[in-house]
Amino acid sequence: MPISTGRSTKIYALTWRLPIIIWQFFFFVGPVLFMVAMSFFLVKNYRMTEAFEFINWYKMLTRGYFWDSYKYTILISMVSTVCAMGLAFPAAFALAFSASETTRRWAIFLLIIPFFTSYLVRTFSWFVILSEGGVVNAVLGHIGLGPYTMLNTHFGTLVGYMTLTLPLVLILQTVTMSNIDKTLIEAARNLGCKPLATIWQVIIPLSKTGLIIAGIFCFILSFGDFVAPFYLGGSQETTLPILILDTTKSGQQWPRAAVVAIMMMATLFAIAFTGIAIAYRKRKGA
Amino acid sequence: MMKSNHTLNVMLTVYVILIFMFIFAPIIFSMIFSFNSQRFPTIPLGHFSTEWYQKILADPDVWDAARNSLIVSSCTAAVATFLGFCTAYSDYRYNFRFKGPYLALILLPPTIPLIIMALAMLAWFSKIGMSGQIYSIIIAHSVLTAPFAMAVIRLRLSQMDPDLEAAAWNLGGSEWATMRHVIIPFCKPAIFSGLFLTAAVSFDEFAVSWFVSGLNKTLPVMILEIVQGNIDPQVNAIGTFVFFISMTLVVLAQIFFASRQMKSF
């Protein structure tokens, strides 16, 4: 709606446009850029001095423990993504195709609730439930199984990741699949496509973009979370977020933590962009 | 054919229920544990007790943290919703150069892992001498939650008849008067929705708060520190308390959301 461009109109437009620019430059772009700068600072006698040295980069990137942690974090985040996507898919499929509109809406409403309950409290709850004398082992004991050690294992970490990611992945998958035109599926079935083949040949290609986005979100969340590996995984293996935490909180080595953070962000951007590129590439051909 | 379909449906339904049980188990158990007398809850459960609630209510630290949380979330809500509104309106009304980067500026923060934001904020705030204050948390949370407010308000604006604003100008309202008498009244439900939503997100956030809060702990930071120590069912009591506050905020946001859907007809 372009109207006559007087001065008052321009002032009006800028009044709404500027606040976020100023605010985000000062409190979002500023911190992120400063963190990048900080990775070149020096720490002497527990005090940070501004400098431009590559010592932190060198120290971090030549250490075996950094790369171990890097590989482990990527691996466990990928496992987490595969688990969450795989666990959510049948449920999302059921909600999208066999559930009624009302059921689906209620399901999505219920799935929003976890976002507003403290993730910490939920993790702590798992801690109690999964512990050796906890609820799960008590139930298993009644049928003569166990006790199993579930805490401080990769399994524990994964349970934590699922707590964090499953609701979101399930919502995204359900919404994506319920947007598929049902007649296309009927058409495929009509043309002799078997149920399982329909999923592979029709449903997954049609919901590819949404599924990849769900996967990316799941990976980002797992990759950046320190609570699950810390409390449920017992820091068996140090993930990058825990590395940041340790380096910042105990060692006062903020510049090295910044190096880890930048490496994490670079990895996430690379993965997110690749994912988005794949998600939208084939669509053009279709 | 029909039969296999039927069994498949039953299996899928059972599966969906199992998944939901997994998702809600920690929430429900945490509530149960909060009323359980045992220090280390298992099955069979101990007897009903409000011991943990009495304990937290008697703890002045909890009260301090609760007060901090309340201040942080309400101020965050106000700032984030204001920023979100400005951005949503700019996006709705104008086309301008660099609009893509402009929108990225507000939408990007939630996609960056909180631990990284926490580190960046901590370093920046100490650099500019703003660390360890309540307002440090408020500022950081506003950056993180403004996109949520923006999304809700933008959605509302897209439901508005595009002629409505022009109609108000046409009837003699200046742009400012139109903002006051048309745009804001129209967006009011979404503005409230955004306020409650951002308050709820802020109320639960712990990573960034933990890094930048200094001595001004919020409730989630307090939980984090208790959990680090050992198993203490107080956490469940605080958690349940936090849960009900968050849920109240979310339900309020939903009510405004629903009422606006009705009104748009």
Next chain:
Amino acid sequence: MSDALVIFDKVQKKFGKFVAVKELSFEIYEGEFLAIMGPSGCGKTTTLRMLAGLEAPSFGEIHLKGKVMNDVPPHERDTPLVWQSLALFPFLSTRENVEFGLKMRGVGKAERKERALKWLDKVGILDFADREISTLSGGQKQRVALARSLVMEPQILLLDEPLSALDAHLVIRMQAVLTNLQRELGITFVYVTHSQSEAFAMADRVVIMDEGEIAQIGKPKDIYREPANQFVAEFVGRNNILSGTVASFERSTALISTSSGSFTVPTNSVQLTKGQNTSFVISADLVHISLEKPASINAVYCKLISEEFVGSMVTLFLEGAEGSRI
């Protein structure tokens, strides 16, 4: 119909590279009911929006009451518009909607209410004053939109396809309401529509636009009887257009031979030369249909192919001797 209230002086409007309105020049007189008509995308709505100040002309000037309006922002013009979408404020009651413009102009509360109620009464929906907009019917909303604009007591009222969303029977009713109001108030109405029946039923003068240009301006009857070109003829009449070559011509008539036969056509003031390709229109109301073999001039013997009813009108599709369709 004396002085020019509005003058469009070589007004042009571009959206990027797309030219919506090309060099538009015409006048709108005081107290007339002017319809601007044309197919969608012809620039008629843009023209109206420029008059209301919602679009700025790229070139040219628009004068209102002798003043150049180009740089006057919309809220400082007195050109209330009745929107196609109605654009009623959903969060206000009927009366508050009507009061809106007065409130913006700083009119006191008591006077606002009094004037709003007066106009709600005039458009016949006084009983609905305190209702929510969402509870009104289409026709009632239409009247609220009308009252909301008229309460400003403007000299000119702009209407942008206001009846397009209504049922056919309501359209006829609202047409009567509009023409009566216009006569009674004596103010200028500028009415944009794509519907020939609406324009011809209400307007004193009609502007027909095509691709950003004026195709013809004139009284409905003149346009109907003497379309300026084939576009107008097709747009106005939709059919009964015959093409042929001029076989011979006299002072006021020409004999034109077409594939359906030869016709003697009044030339009015159009200059024709022998052998020239031309086309002409036979107004539907002047066609006589008879089952007898044609004897007189200007008659064609046809086969009836199909018929189509629209309201009280019947369109006949006929096939002439050589397969030409009429």
